[in-house]
Each structure stands twice: as structure tokens, then as C-alpha cells.
Amino acid sequence: MLARVADNLYWMSRYLERADQTARLLDVQVGSLADHPAAAVARGWRRLFRALDVEPPGRFDFFADAADENFLLADAFALADFMTFEADNPGSVRSLWARARENARQVRQELTSEMWSRLNRSWLKLRDTEILSVWSDEPQNFYKDTSAAIYLFRGITDNSLRHGLAWDFIRLGRFIERIQLTAAILEAHRPALGADDDGLDWTLLLRSCASFEPYCKHHTALIEPRQVMRFLLFEPRSPHSLRFGAEMLRVGLRRIDPVGGGRHPLAPPHRLAGRLRSVLAYSSAGEDLFETTLAQVRAIARDLHDQIVRRYIAYSADQALRMG
Amino acid sequence: MGGAATSPAFDRYDFDSTFYDEMFEEDGQPREHCAEFHATLSATPPEELQRIQERVTRSFLHEGITFTVYGDEQTIERVFPIDCLPRMVRGDEWDEVARGLEQRIRALNLFLHDIYHRGLILRDGVVPADMIYGSKHYRIEMRDLPVPHDVYVSICGSDLVRTHDGFAVLEDNLRVPSGVSYMLACRDALKRSMPRRYRRSRVRDVEQYSQLLLGMLASLAPPHVPDPTIVLLTPGVYNSAYYEHAFLARQMGIELVEGRDLLVHNERVFMRTTEGLRRVDVIYRRIDDDFIDPLTFRPDSVLGVPGLFHAFRAGRVVIANAPGTGVADDKGVYAYVPRMIRYYLDEEPLLANVPTNLCREPEGLQYTLDNLDRLVVKLVGESGGYGMLVGPHATRAERAEFAESLKADPASYISQPTLALSRAPCLIGRRIEPRHVDLRPFILTGERTDIVPGGLCRVALRKGSLVVNSSQGGGSKDAWIVDVEDG
Known part of the structure; x- marks a missing residue:
């Protein structure tokens, strides 16, 4: 197999795994909003950014605002948007998907048509989704669907390639x-x-x-x-x-x-x-x-x-x- | 069976005899080789035809058969439009065309060999030497270099048009012709969407193309390499023909490589695999000469492979088509192909050129200037419509302005009459209407020449339009070469 092809497949897969994991972390973190103390929620965000090795957007100071109930929901909205859709954040779920798809596109002839079609369709859906619609619906559903799309892609990979x-x-x-x-x-x-x-x-x-x-x-x-x-x-x-x-x-x-x-x-x-x-x-x-x-x-x-x-x-x- | 068009879909079919109609005689009767297909068409309700069209389009959509449109702002991927009605050509007529194409490619390869060696045709004044040596596509690096079987053009796609006078060659694509994947995809889509009609029509096969291409490429390998490694070299995913590159590589079961996958060491070419370096023997390149090797050609090329040309010179790798073939598909040189055929083969051309006036010749220039309002004038070194005047569509002022540049540099121009391209029935909505078509067959030459019976039939889907390019409302049709039963 060509080294370049292997490289693209390897990175496609890494980005998808990372997107899956990021979506799951966000799912859990957003879920904790309902019933966890403000300080614990703030610590959760801190751990999430540290684990993903992403620099949080500048104005957030988790220590200072930790106990402020008023800011809890507004912050969560902004942070979730940043980690889910922000194009300038290479670690956002959407950026990770975009990279995975680009890697796949470079070696499209190596994927089965079922794999490509699934990847492409999931990507188009994610591309056209915005935080407002996610937030006004059930945010956790969105994150679960995102992970499920990646699970489905893996299943198709295992059974068609x-x-x-x-x-x-x-x-x-x-x-x-x-x-x-x-x-x-x-x-x-x-x-x-x-x-x-x-x-x-x-x-x-x-x-x-x-x-x-x-x-x-x-x-x-x-x-x-x-x-x-x-x-x-x-x-x-x-x-x-x-x-x-x-x-x-x-x-x-x-x-x-x-x-x-x-x-x-x-x-x-x-x-x-x-x-x-x-x-x-x-x-x-x-x-x-x-x-x-x-x-x-x-x-x-x-x-x-x-x-x-x-x-x-x-x-x-x-x-x-x-x-x- | 036969008789005039009876299906409601044929209502108001335009039998204008200004143009040759691929299906109907001038009296409106179907041509003999189309009679059976015409009869089944006539018996098919328009709704059923629309369903066939939908099936065919859907199959293109699912296969992801797209082309890229380059706009000012963004590039868009579009599905390649396909018309579900085949264009039909009589078997015996096709055989003549194929003989003509074979003769033509033979002469063109002899010509390329000649101009990169002794240049006899230039010395004898049959083709002007300045036209060749002054061409930007002449590769001095190719001088005195042997190529396998003396074949420079292994893959050729020639654009044919038909008028009332028969088939004629409009253009030879001798560099990196594309479109063959659309031919194969059209065939596949039609066969699946109308299997019974296809079977009854006794159509000659084209599916062997990939096999023939692979066999031809293998035949170019040096004799001491019994099991050559063949690769397809693509500029990459951003090239508009990338779909075709990936398609052909998959069909042939060979690696699709980019320049960065190859490297040259001691004049040997290797590709980087996960298991180490692997020797490459034959490269079917789909990138232009200029970009093959930054050390030899354009130094700013990032698509090519440094040192590739040296490996080629040393005979360690075969590149098909050979570098330097572009000099022979220049619009000016095109006009000399009939003379080449007479010169090298001592035969009369079996397949005509479109009548072409060479402005470098005084009578050609005079004729062109006198008839600017009726002619298409083209700049010889260019393609894609650059530097072109379409006389009938130009204003008086534009023509006057063009005449000045023509007189200033006549050698750079040729002129041709506006062509009355033939028309073939197409399904437009619920109705069948005639549209202008051309045909690009693909000619493979290694130890021998193979031409699959058929080609990419391009069609100008806009009413009255003569432009078949996909970027301007053009689409494709399947081309059926059908044999008429004797007796």
C-alpha cells in the first residue's frame, strides 16, 4: 500500500476517534449542568479542556466564576459552541470531522463506496448544524447522534472493506x-x-x-x-x-x-x-x-x-x- | 415496423435537414441501423422514457460521477449530465472511421519520431520547420531519444464531428486525453436501465477498454521486466479529472500515485509503500509535460518527480504518453496531418480534416480576411477557446479589430468554417428533440493499435447550441456501434 494512502487512512481514523471522544465528553459535561453544583461543573470544563489539550477561549476564568450560578448556563453555551462548531478551533468536533473527511477524500478510491457515502452524508449534516438549534433542542441528543454516526461508519468499514x-x-x-x-x-x-x-x-x-x-x-x-x-x-x-x-x-x-x-x-x-x-x-x-x-x-x-x-x-x- | 415517428414523445421533432440527423433520413424515415431501436422508442410512452432517464441520472449520482466547475469565487462539483438515448453509428461506417483513426495515429507517431530525430518532413518543406521548432510544446530534451516501439502517443482521444459530408476530425488530443471513464459509465448506466433494448440492438462492447489499456501499458515495459509495475500518476484530488484517474486505477488494479509518492534514485523510479520502496516500470501519466519533472521542465512544479525525466532518458522507466507529444496537436500542425499521411504512408487520408485555412499561407490569409463573418478563427497554440473569433457572432468592430491582429501575425492563426454538427435525438423533458453531438473515440497504441468501438459522445443539451463542453451546458450520451444484419 502506498505510504501516503496509509497516512491518510491513519489520520482519518485518528480524527474520527477524537471527534467521537470529544462529542462524548461534551455530552457528559453538558448533561452535568442539570444537577451538579456550579463549582463541580466549572471543574468539569477545566478537566475537559486539559484532557483535550485545547486552550479555552481567553475570557473564561474557571476559578473566578466557578461558583457563579448566573454565568453557568451562558458559559456552557459559549464553551460548547467553541468545542463543537468553532472553525478556528482545530479541536472542535466540526473541525475534526472536516479533517477526517479531507483525509478520506484524498484517498477516496481506497474506501468502499458505502464508507464514503456514510462519511460524506454525516459530514454534510454536521456542517449545516448550528449551536442554536442544538441548544434549543436536546443538546445531549446531538452529541449522542454524532458519536453514533462514527460508530456506524466503523461498522460499515468492518463489513464492507x-x-x-x-x-x-x-x-x-x-x-x-x-x-x-x-x-x-x-x-x-x-x-x-x-x-x-x-x-x-x-x-x-x-x-x-x-x-x-x-x-x-x-x-x-x-x-x-x-x-x-x-x-x-x-x-x-x-x-x-x-x-x-x-x-x-x-x-x-x-x-x-x-x-x-x-x-x-x-x-x-x-x-x-x-x-x-x-x-x-x-x-x-x-x-x-x-x-x-x-x-x-x-x-x-x-x-x-x-x-x-x-x-x-x-x-x-x-x-x-x-x-x- | 419503422415508419414515421409515432410516439407522442416524437411529436414536433424537428427534421430540419440543414443538419445531418443521426437517427433519421432526410425524409423522416429512421435510418436502417436505428429502425429497431426507433420502433421500440415509438412504442414507449413518454412517462416510461422519463423513468429511464431518472434511472440513468440516479446511477451517475450514486457513482459520484461529477466534474468540477471553476468559477471566480468557488469551485463546484456537479453531476455530469447524461442523456438516456444512445447515439447510434452503423458498424460498417464505424469500421471505416476506425481505419482512418488507425492510419492517422500511425502517421502522427511517425511524425513525432521524425521531428525528434532527423526532421525529414521539415527538410522536405512539407511542414514548416519554424512551426515545429518554434512551438512551445516542442521538447528539445526528447531529441534522439528512443521510445518503446517508436510510439510516442499511446493514448489518443480524437474529436470527431459529422456533417452531411461524413465524419471529420476536429482535433487530436495527444497529450493527456480524458473522458473515457464517462464513456464506460454511460454504457454501464444504459445497460442497467434498458437491458432488453440494449440486448436487441446488438451493440459492440466497450467494457474491454481497461483491460486493453493495461495490456498496452504492460507492452511498453522493457522486455527484461516480465511482470512490470504500472502506476497511474495523477496531479491529485483537486484536478478536474480526478474521478477518472481514480476510476481507471481501480479498474486496472494499479496504484494511483501522486508526484510525492515517487522518488528517483540512480535513475530508477520507486514508489513509497508501507513495506518500503517498490520499483516502478511504467507510468501512465495524467499530468502535463510541464509538470512531470521540476528539474527538467517547470522548476516551480510541485506535482512532478525530481529526476523522473533523467530516469526516462536512461530507459529505466516508461512514460506514456511520451513527453513532447503536444507539438503535434497544436491547431496549426493539425492542418498538416493529411499531408503527413501522404508523406509517410504514401496513402490518401481515410478520415478527413475539417477544412482549415492556414493564415501563414497567403491564400489562406486572404480567404480568411475576406470571409471573417462566416469563419471561426483560432490562435494555434491555445486551447479552450482563448484568442478565438467566432465570425458570425462577432460585431463588425470586433471583426475589424481581429483582422488587424491577424494581419500583424498571420502565422499564429488558422480559420475554419462554422460547422453544421450533426444532431441526435435527446430526451428533453417529456419530448424527444434533436441536439448537436460530437464523438471522441479512444485510440490505444503499443505493439499494435486498439480502438474500442464507441467513444465519449458529447452533446450540447441547450437548444441550438453547438458547444458540447460540460462546463457550458454540455452532457454526454452513450455511443452505440450497431451491426446491421445482412440480408
Whole structure:
């Protein structure tokens, strides 16, 4: 497969995953408006921006206005607009979709017509939606629909595209992005573990990571903060846990590059994927290890992206020619 | 069967005999090869015809068969308009056309070989040397360079028009002709929307085009490469023909590459894949000469591949069409094609040119100046309607002004009569009406020449219009080459 094509599919998939995750965070945050104290809502916004690594629009000072009920709804409207539709914000849901579609358009011949048509139609709908109509209806419905459109696209991908290299790179992009974002979200919530008076509603974290129902099935609805962290880090069968993602990356890389995974020394991406998995699978899971484990996961995931790009996409020609 | 038009859809069909009608004789009787199709049409209620039209249009919509319109403010993607009634050509008539096209491409390839080698035709004064060596499309870099099978133009799309005098060539597209995907898409859409009528009409197949193209490209590879890697080089997604590039690459099962996917090392061309670099042997390029290689041609090109031309010169990669073919589809050189055929082949041209007056010749200039109100005058190096005067539509002042620039630089101009393009029945709303058409067949040349029976039939859907370009209200029709049963 052409390196440029793989690059476009990989990024298309990363942007879609990020759009899905952003929509879900907004869904949960907007939902908390109804019944959470103003201070908790303000802290929620702060965590959301920190997790997504987006600079909030300048005039918002979450510390100063934290307890001001009057500004709560107006702020939420403006912040949601900024994170959903703002064209100048590269992290807004609409910007992320636009980039995903542009990546897809560059390699349209590699997608099945069903995939393209679904992506295109969802994009056209999002493009023509404005915050006012979302807000005057039920905002949470809109965010759920946005995530559902991405789920549908994934389903179509799995069932119409040949499970060859194109499919593999799409999965690779999805799980790299998921691991990086989930780790960032967990890191934004971790400080609340120590502070008992923080009043953090840990169900919101589970919902933000699409893991509330899987958690309840596994642990019942008794929400215990450390249990929640452990579940999102180490649970092997929950599709949004870090460990699950690490396993998907390891398997995916072996499919993409069997040689790099079967030879000593292992190719850099395989080595990193193996390390990521061992950090998450064999960690003693001690409570004080959350911080170091998350730091390790984030560092490895960053390197892994770099090594994937370096080995399969932007390798130097000299290096490739030497390897013959 | 047969007889005059009976379907209400044919009510008020305009049988004006100023123009050749593709379906009807001058007396209003259907032509022999159209008789059966005409009979089924006549028996079809207008509502059913409209349903067929809707099916055909929908199939284009779903396939995403679009073209790009470049406006001042923004570019728009539009669905390519298609008319559901085929234009029909008699098999034996087509065979003659095909022989003429084959003869023509043979002469053009000999001409290109000649002007990039010894230049005999120029030395003998058959074609003016300054016209060739002074052309901006003449590539000095191609001098004395061998090309596989001495074929420069592997893919040609020639625009044919028909008048009462028969078929004539209006233009040869020898650089990167496009439109073949529309031909294939039209055929696919018609077959699906009227399978029984199609079957009964005994239409010759065009579906083998992609196979023939792939086989032809493979035949250009050096003999020591038994299993050549062939790629299609596109300028990218913003090119108006990108749909076609993607379509052909998918049909042939070859990679669709952009300049940035290729690199040249030691005069060898490689593409960057996820599994490392892979050697490329044949490039079907859909980008213009100017942009192929910034080191050799335009240094500001970002579409091309640095060093590609050197690899080509060294014989390490084949580029089709070869660089430098544009010199032979210049409007001035076009006028000399019949003379080339006589010169190289010692044969009479089987397929006529549109009568063309060369203003570089004194009698041509005089005739043009005397008849400006009846002629179309064109600037030779240009295309797309630039620097053109349409005499009958111009004001007296415009003609006078044009005459001055003509006299100042006669060698840059040619003139042609306004053509009475033939018309074919089209479904316009609920009614069938005649509209002007042309035809672009595609000629593939490697070790041998193949012409699929058919082509892109463009149609001016606006009443009375002679402009078939899709940007100006033009659409397409399927072209059916049909055989008439003997006896």
C-alpha cells in the first residue's frame, strides 16, 4: 500500500476517534449542568479542556466564576459552541470531522463506496448544524447522534472493506488515538483521587470513556474511584480501556508488518507496542502507581506514533534503499 | 415496423435537414441501423422514457460521477449530465472511421519520431520547420531519444464531428486525453436501465477498454521486466479529472500515485509503500509535460518527480504518453496531418480534416480576411477557446479589430468554417428533440493499435447550441456501434 494512502487512512481514523471522544465528553459535561453544583461543573470544563489539550477561549476564568450560578448556563453555551462548531478551533468536533473527511477524500478510491457515502452524508449534516438549534433542542441528543454516526461508519468499514492493510491502518489510528486521549482524560481526573472533598462524580468519568455500562456489568453499580481507575487502565475486555487498546495495537502491528514482529531485534513499533502492553498487563496495579503508569503509557504512545510514522510512512529514502 | 415517428414523445421533432440527423433520413424515415431501436422508442410512452432517464441520472449520482466547475469565487462539483438515448453509428461506417483513426495515429507517431530525430518532413518543406521548432510544446530534451516501439502517443482521444459530408476530425488530443471513464459509465448506466433494448440492438462492447489499456501499458515495459509495475500518476484530488484517474486505477488494479509518492534514485523510479520502496516500470501519466519533472521542465512544479525525466532518458522507466507529444496537436500542425499521411504512408487520408485555412499561407490569409463573418478563427497554440473569433457572432468592430491582429501575425492563426454538427435525438423533458453531438473515440497504441468501438459522445443539451463542453451546458450520451444484419 502506498505510504501516503496509509497516512491518510491513519489520520482519518485518528480524527474520527477524537471527534467521537470529544462529542462524548461534551455530552457528559453538558448533561452535568442539570444537577451538579456550579463549582463541580466549572471543574468539569477545566478537566475537559486539559484532557483535550485545547486552550479555552481567553475570557473564561474557571476559578473566578466557578461558583457563579448566573454565568453557568451562558458559559456552557459559549464553551460548547467553541468545542463543537468553532472553525478556528482545530479541536472542535466540526473541525475534526472536516479533517477526517479531507483525509478520506484524498484517498477516496481506497474506501468502499458505502464508507464514503456514510462519511460524506454525516459530514454534510454536521456542517449545516448550528449551536442554536442544538441548544434549543436536546443538546445531549446531538452529541449522542454524532458519536453514533462514527460508530456506524466503523461498522460499515468492518463489513464492507477488505480486512487488508487499509483496514489495519484505520484500526491502528483509532487505537493510538484512543489510548492517548483516554490516558489524558485519566490524568486530568487522577488528582481528584486524593482529594476527598473534590466531590467528583466518578460515573461521569466512566461515561466520558464510554465505559459506564461495561463497568457496572463487571463491578456492579458500586462506584469506587480506585476501582474506576483500575478498570479504565487494566481491564482486558473493555474496548475503551488502555489495556484493550494496547492489545489491539500489538495485534494490528503484527498484521501490518509480520517481519518486524518476528525478527530480533524487534522493529521499533513492535518493541514499543510490547512494552505498552506489559506496562498495562503486568503492572502490580498498586494505587500509588497510577501516576507513573499513566506517565509511562503517555510517553510510550507518543513514541509509538512517531515510530509508526518513521517506519511505514515518512521513512527516509536512503534508509529504505540500504535495506533493499 | 419503422415508419414515421409515432410516439407522442416524437411529436414536433424537428427534421430540419440543414443538419445531418443521426437517427433519421432526410425524409423522416429512421435510418436502417436505428429502425429497431426507433420502433421500440415509438412504442414507449413518454412517462416510461422519463423513468429511464431518472434511472440513468440516479446511477451517475450514486457513482459520484461529477466534474468540477471553476468559477471566480468557488469551485463546484456537479453531476455530469447524461442523456438516456444512445447515439447510434452503423458498424460498417464505424469500421471505416476506425481505419482512418488507425492510419492517422500511425502517421502522427511517425511524425513525432521524425521531428525528434532527423526532421525529414521539415527538410522536405512539407511542414514548416519554424512551426515545429518554434512551438512551445516542442521538447528539445526528447531529441534522439528512443521510445518503446517508436510510439510516442499511446493514448489518443480524437474529436470527431459529422456533417452531411461524413465524419471529420476536429482535433487530436495527444497529450493527456480524458473522458473515457464517462464513456464506460454511460454504457454501464444504459445497460442497467434498458437491458432488453440494449440486448436487441446488438451493440459492440466497450467494457474491454481497461483491460486493453493495461495490456498496452504492460507492452511498453522493457522486455527484461516480465511482470512490470504500472502506476497511474495523477496531479491529485483537486484536478478536474480526478474521478477518472481514480476510476481507471481501480479498474486496472494499479496504484494511483501522486508526484510525492515517487522518488528517483540512480535513475530508477520507486514508489513509497508501507513495506518500503517498490520499483516502478511504467507510468501512465495524467499530468502535463510541464509538470512531470521540476528539474527538467517547470522548476516551480510541485506535482512532478525530481529526476523522473533523467530516469526516462536512461530507459529505466516508461512514460506514456511520451513527453513532447503536444507539438503535434497544436491547431496549426493539425492542418498538416493529411499531408503527413501522404508523406509517410504514401496513402490518401481515410478520415478527413475539417477544412482549415492556414493564415501563414497567403491564400489562406486572404480567404480568411475576406470571409471573417462566416469563419471561426483560432490562435494555434491555445486551447479552450482563448484568442478565438467566432465570425458570425462577432460585431463588425470586433471583426475589424481581429483582422488587424491577424494581419500583424498571420502565422499564429488558422480559420475554419462554422460547422453544421450533426444532431441526435435527446430526451428533453417529456419530448424527444434533436441536439448537436460530437464523438471522441479512444485510440490505444503499443505493439499494435486498439480502438474500442464507441467513444465519449458529447452533446450540447441547450437548444441550438453547438458547444458540447460540460462546463457550458454540455452532457454526454452513450455511443452505440450497431451491426446491421445482412440480408
